[in-house]
Amino acid sequence: MAEYPHTGRFLMGRLRHALTHAEKQTLEELVSDVETLPDGAHLARRGEVLERSTILVEGFVARSMLVGENRAILSFHVPGDFVDLHGFALKRLDHDVISIGTVTAGYVSHHALEKLMQEQPHLTRLLWFSSLLEAAIHREWICKLEQLQAAQRVAHIFAEIWYRLEMVGLACGNQVRTPLTQAQLAEMCGITPIHMNRALGQLRQEGVAEFRRGTLFAEDRARLEAFGVFDPSYLYGNAELGMGEELTS
Amino acid sequence: MAEYPHTGRFLMGRLRHALTHAEKQTLEELVSDVETLPDGAHLARRGEVLERSTILVEGFVARSMLVGENRAILSFHVPGDFVDLHGFALKRLDHDVISIGTVTAGYVSHHALEKLMQEQPHLTRLLWFSSLLEAAIHREWICKLEQLQAAQRVAHIFAEIWYRLEMVGLACGNQVRTPLTQAQLAEMCGITPIHMNRALGQLRQEGVAEFRRGTLFAEDRARLEAFGVFDPSYLYGNAELGMGEELTS
């Protein structure tokens, strides 16, 4: 992180070790600009033409869409993630990207990515890999929404947040700080804030996890993960290129 | 389709026109093997190491996962789609890919893709684009599952199937044939087959759409799409590279 202050968490816990020093350096130099944004800021807007992509350096962001009057949260990001790398190929997003709490964002011009694609197939492949990771997370959310009920869904999200923060070196001990409100968790789970409150009450009562004003406590993480039917294999933690850890079948 | 019998539908309706003749030819020649598979066959299995990817030439396939005893369907594919291109970078999938009805599949070795990545950045970018399209569809499903109730969810899926078949030249008139059963639709919507039956009854009664043993009828497609809160912009139809049609904001 001292050497690569803006991109040091990119693919950390996944394929970062597959990057050469030169590639890490190239990546770091891609970031032409860094900015701090307040809570609720738009990092990208639906429909807007993008000429740069954003890597999250610090804080949380969410992907959101409007359906009628309601806002839905489709996914979230932790430091080290490119939040709109798909904007490079798609040019326009079909959703918004908003900050949750204060965030630090690094910007990478599409022009620079274009050049990189011409010259560095290996690094390109790892960028591609990172966008596939996100699709894998989307699939898991679909599965979760189709099969689990409210309390299990939150438990699943808690387990995922914890795991992802851990991969990028931002979690230790038996608690995790997040800038999330109950209403935002509800938007991620497709339920009302009121019912989210009751679901959190259930987790608390059953001793699975406790969530108070953004801080998540869990004595027994294995219990949290079991309750949320969470299996981390979809996060492809520390897989090597093609020689990853076993995915339990 | 006469010139490119196996890959002629790849990105059709999206960025196929951005491919040069040489690139189309290259792509067609990537397909080293073609096979016909019966209903319910596995095109890929969770955890299995993949050394090739599969392009769907004819028929339908679904991505599925098991949660406990229940099977969830995460997405579906129509002819022209790569069904496991992500297997190229991820090497192992976190889900199964199964045929729905009889399908024809074309195989592309990862070795050949590797070579292509080194030599053809533009074609690589379009492959990447195609995998991003799928992520966009995943996001829409998340949104749909979070916000809509059963009857609207099916309507949304119907509208999507219709639109995607149309893009690859496989739909015309006011009806569409699919190999889907009510139980499979239920697995896509995260509800029970019994409730799916009632939801379909509701669509029929309200004159939105009629689904009978795989055949979907809709007199008024606009009405179907409105009922399912369907906005096709997430499918990025006929967007040019970076100069796509406007996404309505």
Add this chain to the structure above:
DNA sequence: CGCATCCTTGAGGGCCATCAAAATGCGTGG
């Protein structure tokens, strides 16, 4: 200390799950 935001609690109703059973359509073989 006032205010905004977030969290919490209660009561009633609708959507969907579950259990149970029957009807329909379809392919096979007699």
Add this chain to the structure above:
DNA sequence: CCACGCATTTTGATGGCCCTCAAGGATGCG
């Protein structure tokens, strides 16, 4: 052509999860 078996679709009754409306309590900030 009909009989049969099977998967698929349809229907009914009951209960649980979650939504909606409404109001009250906590927390943190200026």
